[in-house]
Amino acid sequence: MTLAIERPVGVFGRKDLPDDWAHEQVTYFQDPETGLRAIVAIHDTTLGPALGGTRFYPYEDESVALTDVLRLSQGMTYKSAVAGLPLGGGKAVILGDPATMKTQALLEAYGRFVQTLGGRYITAGDVGTNSDDLDVIGRVTEHVVGRNVAAGGSGDSAPMTALGVFQAMRAGARAVWGVPSLAGRTVGVEGVGKVGYQLIDLLIADGASVVAGDVNSSALERVVHDFRGVRTTGSIIDLDVDIYAPCAMGAILTGGAVVDIRAKLICGAANNQLAHPAVERQLADRGITWVPDYVANGGGIIQVAGERESAAMDQVRARVEKIFDTTVEVLDTAKREGMLAGAAADTVAEARISSSRARRTSPCTR
Known part of the structure; x- marks a missing residue:
């Protein structure tokens, strides 16, 4: 979602979130013995239980953490909906x-917290957490996905x-240059942690x-060691570059940053890349195509959704590769209807949620 970052306190009446689609539940938890301070936000459960990762991050203060969650x-509501998954949107942060x-x-205390929510929220990995952590959390709650294979999970979703993201980038290349290939293109990957590192491997293989x-x-040193020919820089x-791939924290695309961007395509793994909705219009006015983040980075949630139904990894991979088709649909719709890609993606997601909500409230389904 393309929402502005501000510094408000509380949950209600926030200008940075739509008034007509409020969160269903926001829960705080702390455990003085371990130092745990956590927030879980359940945005919408129309399509199913809210699933989203747990971000463990040194936030400046509680207000910033709340805004982020x-x-x-x-964003997870939209991500699951546009991917066609029977899941709602939720997220957690540990401060x-x-x-x-x-x-x-601390992780076990957090797992007990998740368990108290009764399955309305299912946690997974995110920045600052990994499959080993999820194994520990899974000792005290069944509402967790993304654990290691040995612990009954599907492993790292990175x-x-x-x-x-790679498939979405190919679709973006098709829209910009007419060919769904990255061969001969220069791609700048911002953030080479778990996902960015894996993306580099796929990009090099594609030429x-x-x-x-x-x-x-240390992350850059690992890239230099493992991938010959990759240049490194601080920013x-x-x-x-031809393509800019933001794969670190969100809100990287600001109004001020737009004037300095020379890439023709932006497609990456970071969530909430736009600092403000108006930024996408600024990008479009400069001839820059932006692939909505929640369309591009849906591979992880597709994997953990498959874990919940015991789907084989080849089935999961095939579903993830269909992100190419979804991205093509979004970008083609945007071009055909004369709208921004973000609005086109939102339309797809909202239609699926509205359809499900209508079926649930129809007299014929009662």
């Missing part, structure tokens, strides 16, 4: 630095998330040149 959970605070006791950027020097957004 509200925006992310709403603190995982490098210094993460312990098994490869499938990267595959989805693209890659420039990698990250504030974490990507203003480089002379």
Whole structure:
């Protein structure tokens, strides 16, 4: 979703979130013994239980954490809907630095918190959490996906998330240059953690040149060691590249940043990439095509949704690869109807949710 970042407090009456589609439930939890402070936001459960990852991050303060979880959970509603999944939207944040605070006791306390929600929220991995953490959380709640295979899960979702972004990028290349291939294109990947790293591998295999950027020097060193020929830098957004792939934190696309972007296509794994809805219009006015983030980065949730139904990984992979078709549909609709891609994607998602809500309230279904 393309929502503005502000610094309000509380949940109600926020200018940065639509008044006509409020969150169903926002729950706080703390455990003084472990230092756990967590927030779970359930945005919508029309299509099914709310599923979304747990972000463990050293937020500046509680207000910033709340804004992030509200925006992310709403984005998950749209992500699941546009992917055609029987899931609603939710998200969780744990406040603190995982490098210094993460312990098994804290994760178990968090798992007990998730369990109290009775299955309305299902957690998975996100920034600051991984499959090992989910194994620990899974000791005390069954409402968790993305655990290691040995623990009964489907493993790290980063490869499938990267595959989805790659397919969306191919569809974007088709829209911009007429060919669904990245061969000969220069792609700037901003953020080379779990997903960005996997994306680089796919880009190189397709014949693209890659420039990698990250504030974490260790992440860049890993890329240099593992991928010959990849250039590295501190920042990507203003480089002379064909495609810009934001794969770190959200709100990277600001009104001020737009004037410096030289890429013709933006497609990445980061959530909530637009700092404000008007930014997409600014991009379009400069001839830059933006693939809506929740369309491109749906591979991870497709994987964990498959885990819930015990789907084989080849089935999951085939579903993730269909992100190419979904992206083509969104971009073609936007061009045909003279609308922005974000509005076209929202239309697809909202239609699916509205249809399900209508079926649930129809007298014939009571």
